[in-house]
Amino acid sequence: MRIVAARSFVPRIICAAAAISRIHCNSGLAAGASFGSYYSYGTRLLALKTRSKNCDTSVIRRTMASSGASDEVKKAQEAAAAYQSSDLDGAGPATVFDKILSGEWSSNKVFEDERCLAFRDVNPQSPTHILLIPKERDGLTQLSKARPDHKELLGHLLYVAQEVGTKECPDGFRIVINDGKDGAQSVYHLHLHILGGRQMQWPPG
Numbered sequence: 001m002r003i004v005a006a007r008s009f010v011p012r013i014i015c016a017a018a019a020i021s022r023i024h025c026n027s028g029l030a031a032g033a034s035f036g037s038y039y040s041y042g043t044r045l046l047a048l049k050t051r052s053k054n055c056d057t058s059v060i061r062r063t064m065a066s067s068g069a070s071d072e073v074k075k076a077q078e079a080a081a082a083y084q085s086s087d088l089d090g091a092g093p094a095t096v097f098d099k100i101l102s103g104e105w106s107s108n109k110v111f112e113d114e115r116c117l118a119f120r121d122v123n124p125q126s127p128t129h130i131l132l133i134p135k136e137r138d139g140l141t142q143l144s145k146a147r148p149d150h151k152e153l154l155g156h157l158l159y160v161a162q163e164v165g166t167k168e169c170p171d172g173f174r175i176v177i178n179d180g181k182d183g184a185q186s187v188y189h190l191h192l193h194i195l196g197g198r199q200m201q202w203p204p205g
Contacts, residue, residue, distance in 0.1 A: 073184055075186040119131055
């Protein structure tokens with residue numbers, strides 16, 4: 001009897017844990033977001049394992065997907081507002097990448113040539129998460145602002161991205177370019193995300 005009761009009670013604990021982790025994520029607390037991300041993943045696995053009708057696993061899946069997402073969306077909205085409030089001369093406001101390129105801020109460099117720089121993201125979203133940026137922004141605040149004369153540079157960036165991705169993630173990788181507010185772009189200096197080191201899911205975001 002005790003075993004049966006315990007089994008029936010586990011799904012309720014899982015659902016409660018998922019709800020708590022979702023609250024943490026939505027609160028915008030950095031520690032809560034991080035905790036919610038890993039904890040909701042664990043509760044999802046437990047829920048799928050128990051296969052109980054008492055626990056809606058879709059709630060847990062949504063919790064897992066939204067972990068940390070609200071912070072990134074907020075950053076993107078703030079960045080878009082800052083860009084719109086700038087003089088819009090094509091240069092855009094100064095970014096953290098300017099500090100990295102100038103040497104004011106250090107970075108964990110992965111690749112560098114005369115046209116671009118690749119370094120590890122300080123807030124990785126996968127075991128391997130590398131950012132690739134052009135050294136000269138030259139109006140490339142975002143991909144949708146590219147001009148015809150940017151074609152060669154864009155091709156170079158993509159070629160370097162595959163070189164870095166193949167070396168760092170021989171089993172496969174994903175290239176992501178966020179564009180604008182709805183695309184969750186948080187830095188208005190074109191950059192490519194090289195993500196790998198784990199099985200990617202589909203659809204993204």
